[in-house]
Structures are given as structure tokens and as C-alpha cells.
């Protein structure tokens with residue numbers, strides 16, 4: 351058996367045996383909600399219950415759920431120091447690595463496997479080594495390998511495993527697990543993700559989700575709190591990659607925002623909504639600067655790199671390092687792209703309803719962007735610089751309604767499209783599990799305070 355451990359509050363296994371990426375999540379019935387309630391009651395007592403259900407052939411209407419294990423999460427669990435008889439090793443492929451050198455690094459001493467790797471004709475076309483991808487082996491302490499698995503970044507794992515006649519190379523499906531994490535911001539958002547063992551890339555994902563409501567470059571305060579429910583891909587019970595945020599809550603300066611992922615059944619289009627189906631994205635973002643590690647964080651000792659100022663010249667100035675990506679704050683069409691006097695390198699975007707936005711002093715434009723290009727909300731259009739009349743690198747941003755500049759940091763932006771009436775039912779079913787989870791995690795947090 352393999353064992354692995356968490357620095358997180360815990361994890362919940364969903365769809366234990368299923369081909370996670372393609373199988374739809376089973377719907378919840380009233381009966382199952384009661385079961386969940388029971389499970390959550392246990393959870394509230396300080397233990398976490400991991401449970402899986404196995405959608406058999408017919409799937410959706412018949413659903414089985416059983417409690418498979420109880421993991422105590424009330425205390426930090428240190429990694430075991432005694433090696434298991436059978437365990438996994440994983441390394442990242444570097445420049446110059448060959449299959450033979452990788453076998454050595456994985457401490458595999460298995461003559462049959464070595465011979466197969468050296469002589470197989472199909473191995474070059476099916477087991478392609480790429481720098482940065484990971485390779486994992488299930489081995490025992492004698493050096494015998496049970497399998498060798500390549501974990502490419504953007505496709506399914508490929509595995510070499512023994513058969514009765516030799517070895518076979520096959521694609522193996524990963525399993526999706528829902529994981530949750532919660533934390534309080536102390537010094538910076540990224541820092542608080544690190545401290546709580548939540549993958550950093552989710553900080554950027556969360557900032558993106560709430561970017562209409564919160565300016566993550568400016569508005570984050572010590573004491574802000576977040577809870578996330580997100581999917582991760584696992585293989586043989588060991589982590590492979592982080593997936594998507596399925597539900598998120600962020601409390602910023604005492605105000606709480608929630609978002610739930612909805613995947614439209616026919617188009618597959620993804621979006622985040624409040625639990626009553628309102629779009630969390632407004633038609634304009636709070637800030638044109640992409641939230642990044644460079645611009646994130648705050649400390650008492652040094653000045654925040656992003657300082658926004660509403661100036662007499664009717665724009666907002668964002669001081670930020672040269673090269674910081676600039677996003678189109680709303681969907682629209684590029685009306686102007688080029689040098690323009692004191693503005694330096696300049697972009698103007700025309701949006702619906704008589705609104706336009708302007709971005710000045712850029713160091714460069716996004717590749718292939720030109721006058722007439724359509725841009726989506728959040729699309730990178732250029733990078734911060736100090737071209738034109740600028741003493742230091744900053745973005746000068748203007749927001750115009752019918753030709754007149756207004757202060758975008760004060761304006762109330764219209765919301766994006768809500769869930770339509772015809773999709774309301776599907777929406778409620780899809781988010782039900784995650785609303786229950788988020789509520790439970792919050793109750794747990796409240797009672798632990």
C-alpha cells in the first residue's frame with residue numbers, strides 16, 4: 351500500500367474509481383444529502399471522512415457511496431521515516447536524460463525492464479521524454495520495478511507495465527479528487543498559500559475569479575480569509591497535478607465573496623457564479639494589472655509596488671515594475687494602438703454602451719495585437735513601461751463613458767450575464783455539492799476559532 355500525507359486541512363475523495371476527467375459527477379438525491387449530512391457531522395467532530403462512490407455501468411441514477419476510510423486531521427502528521435516495502439519514486443526529466451540514466455536515478459535495478467527499454471521499437475514513439483515532465487516508478491527495496499510511468503504536463507500518463515509475455519505501454523487515466531484548503535492572509539496572498547500547503551497557481555486562479563470585485567494588487571489585507579474547493583489529478587493515490595477551483599470564498603476587509611464553477615452542459619463553457627446564479631464577473635475588471643508575484647504582497651518595511659492614484663489628469667496611475675502584464679478590463683475592440691504624444695505607447699479599447707478604456711506608457715504591446723483586434727476581458731494587451739511623459743514605470747489607465755473620464759475605482763460596474771432561466775435547474779444540481787462543502791468548511795472554521 352502507498353501512503354501519502356497532507357499539509358492541508360484534509361482532502362475528500364470523490365469519484366474514487368471513475369475515469370475522472372470524462373465522467374460526470376453523480377447528482378445528489380435527497381437521500382444522499384442526508385448521507386452527506388451524516389458525513390459532515392463526523393467531519394465537524396474533527397475527523398475527515400474520505401469516501402468514494404463507484405458509478406457502475408449505468409451511472410447517473412444509481413449511485414453508491416460508502417465510507418472507506420477515516421483520516422484524523424486534527425494534528426500535523428509528519429512523513430513516515432520507515433520505508434515501505436513497495437513505494438514510489440518520482441523525478442523530473444532534465445536536459446541530457448535518457449531512459450537508461452533515468453532508470454539509474456530512480457534506482458531501478460531490473461534487468462528485464464532495462465532490456466525492454468533498450469530494445470523496444472515502440473518506445474520512442476509512445477514514451478517521449480520531455481524536459482520538465484516527471485517520471486515515476488513503483489519499486490521495491492530490491493530495485494525491482496512494478497511499473498514506470500511518464501507524467502506529461504498536458505496529456506495522460508503513459509505507463510510501461512509487465513504483461514505475461516513481456517511489457518506493454520499504455521495510457522493510464524488519472525483520478526480526480528476534490529481537495530479543500532483554507533487560510534488567512536498574513537503577509538501576502540502567495541505566502542499564505544505556501545504556508546497552508548495550497549498550490550501557488552491557485553492563488554492566481556482565485557485572483558482571476560474575483561478580479562471584478564477585488565483588486566488583488568491593492569485591496570488585500572492581513573486577516574483576509576479564503577476557502578477553496580479544487581480538483582487535483584491523482585495516479586495510484588499520489589498527486590499528479592492541480593486542476594481547477596470548483597468553489598471559492600474570499601473575505602476581504604470583512605466583506606465575503608463566493609464563487610462556484612459552472613460548466614454549461616451543451617457548450618462546455620465555464621464560468622463562476624454566486625449561489626443564486628449571478629455572474630461573479632462584472633463587465634469590467636477592478637484593475638488592469640494582472641495579479642502576479644512581482645506585484646503582490648505587502649509589508650510594513652517597503653512601499654507596495656502597486657500604488658494607484660487618481661490624478662487631476664483624469665486617469666488612474668498604477669506604479670508597477672516594467673514588464674508587468676496589462677489586461678483589457680473588458681471585452682471590446684482595439685480602437686487605437688501606437689504612439690500618442692505624452693501617452694507614449696498607447697492602446698485604446700472601445701467597449702459596448704459608449705465605454706472606452708485607455709492604457710498608456712507601455713513598454714511593449716502584446717504580440718499580434720493591432721487596431722481592429724477583438725479582445726476579451728482579462729486578455730493581456732501589453733506591458734507596463736515608461737514611454738512618453740513618464741518619470742518612472744507605471745500604467746496610466748483611463749475609463750471613459752461617452753467620451754468623459756470617470757474614476758473607475760469608484761464606479762459601479764454592471765454585472766456580467768447571469769445563469770439563464772432554462773439552465774437554473776442544471777446549475778443548482780451542479781453546485782449543490784460544493785455549496786454544502788463550503789458551508790461545512792466555514793462552520794468548521796467558525797467552531798475552531
Ligand SMILES: [Zn+2]
Pocket residue numbers: 661663665666667745746747
Ligand atoms: Zn497618469
